[in-house]
Amino acid sequence: MNTNKKMRAIGLKQYGSLDGFAPIELSLPEPRKGEVRVRVHASAINPADYKVALGELKFVHARNFPMILGYDFSGVIEALGEGSEWNIGDAVFGFLPYAPSNARGAFAEALIAKTNEITLKPTGVSHIQAAVAATPALTALQAIRDIGKLPHSGGRVLVTGISGGVGSTAIGVILKLQAVPVGVGSGRGIELAKKLGATKVIDRQHQDVFKSSEGNFDVIFDAAAAYRWSQWKASLRSGGKYVTTFPSVPLFLDKLKSLIATTGVGFVGVKSRQADLQLLGKWLESGLTISIDSTFAVRDVAKGIEKLHRGDILGRVAVDVINGF
Ligand SMILES: NC(=O)c1ccc[n+]([C@@H]2O[C@H](COP(=O)([O-])OP(=O)(O)OC[C@H]3O[C@@H](n4cnc5c(N)ncnc54)[C@H](OP(=O)(O)O)[C@@H]3O)[C@@H](O)[C@H]2O)c1
The missing domain is CATH 3.90.180.10 (Medium-chain alcohol dehydrogenases, catalytic domain)
Incomplete structure (x- = not known):
């Protein structure tokens, strides 16, 4: 019509x-x-x-x-x-x-x-809060839970790009997944990540990110898509996974190399899944702030x-x- x-x-x-x-x-x-x-x-x-x-x-x-x-x-x-x-x-x-x-x-x-x-x-959540949450929260959720295969509770997750939309939102998502978030970022993002609940934050401009993280991560979520699995693989526990937000030739090469390694590599391509949006609605209602x-x-x-x-x-x-x- x-x-x-x-x-x-x-x-x-x-x-x-x-x-x-x-x-x-x-x-x-x-x-x-x-x-x-x-x-x-x-x-x-x-x-x-x-x-x-x-x-x-x-x-x-x-x-x-x-x-x-x-x-x-x-x-x-x-x-x-x-x-x-x-x-x-x-x-x-x-x-x-x-x-x-x-x-x-x-x-x-x-x-x-x-x-x-x-x-x-949710009625108690503003349209602005709901709109800003959608892409980054589902990206973090699908990267960490689905691609990264985070264990049900108590895992350790490292997230990069904490000043940005996906990285900052990921900290709250990791906490909702009952895991421990460690951030990598710079500038004002460091204080923000601490405020959002990161247990430790590494200043990528002033620290050696690979040596400072204390390792043994279940998932390394490279929200900033700034690193490679080959740089982080020693920081993953056996069976852990590096997940990035951007597909690239180096990612493809790392994926091939990881076939004979004890840690994995993955890429998240966010999907608008209704069940995940419903979960996000509940999280927003129960205090997830973006x-x-x-x-x-x-x-x-x-x-x-x-x-x-x-x-x-x-x-x-x-x-x-x-x-x-
Ligand atoms: N595949 C998917 O489904 C999907 C979904 C959403 C977004 N994305 C992609 O994910 C990326 C992040 O999205 P976003 O919305 O969070 O972007 P954003 O808001 O622009 O944040 C990016 C953050 O990355 C960090 N960063 C920038 N340059 C860096 C560098 N050279 N080394 C290390 N960290 C650096 C910065 O935080 P610090 O200064 O604190 O490190 C920056 O705030 C973008 O490339 C976006 O296109 C992909």
Whole structure:
């Protein structure tokens, strides 16, 4: 059904620069079977936004222009596709797929989400808190629990990139998984990681990270994707695993070498699994806090993307969509 209704969005006209984001008007999308339309209240910025905009990671988003970026979202369902079990008015959150099929960015007044890629937002949690949590918490959870195969409780996990969105969020996720977090980071991230519950934090700019960690980790989660398994393998217990967030040729080579080693190598490619989002909703309700660096109105999303790209952040960069056009 074409209602001729319009929505506002922030679109990108071409790859190659972070200057190209501009307000645009588009037809309001109609949900099909297995989909809902969400009125977006809040979103968040991820490195994928600038990597896609700069043309470095084209494959994680549909390649049609104007391109609407933005993956994380929290909002309210306003239209249902055929047979949907959701209700209009349900407050939900999640993230859009990091996949070539994704033409549904969250830097827009409304988006289409799959019914099995959302979950209810807990009432006591703000749309901003839910939106900033989605990608980094599920990335950490899937990296540490599923790829890293963390034992049920009491394991030791080392996490890098603690000033950033994934690394800072991972500390709370590790604690929720009943494990002991040790951080690797720099600058203001060191105090943040301690505040979030890291039992030990290694200053990567002033300490030898490989010698200072005391080793015997069940999982080394390289959220920053700044290291290699070959550098960390002596710090893993036998059967432990190094997990990174970025696929690369060195990762592939390390994976081959690890076939004859007692420790493993893995890569996390985050998936929007409803059961994991439900678990995250419970954790947010029971006190998992996500550190927010700053919040930008969606009309200024380019400034937030530039800030994240500069690395000038401590935690997550949130986007106010509902009040931000
Ligand atoms: N595969 C997936 O499913 C998935 C999902 C989400 C994100 N990612 C990727 O994961 C990475 C981290 O995401 P994010 O949102 O946390 O990014 P971010 O917010 O930009 O944080 C990155 C952090 O990495 C650390 N870092 C930067 N340069 C470093 C270096 N040379 N050596 C060591 N650490 C360095 C910094 O923290 P310190 O200064 O404290 O070390 C920085 O804050 C990005 O590459 C992103 O694209 C992948």
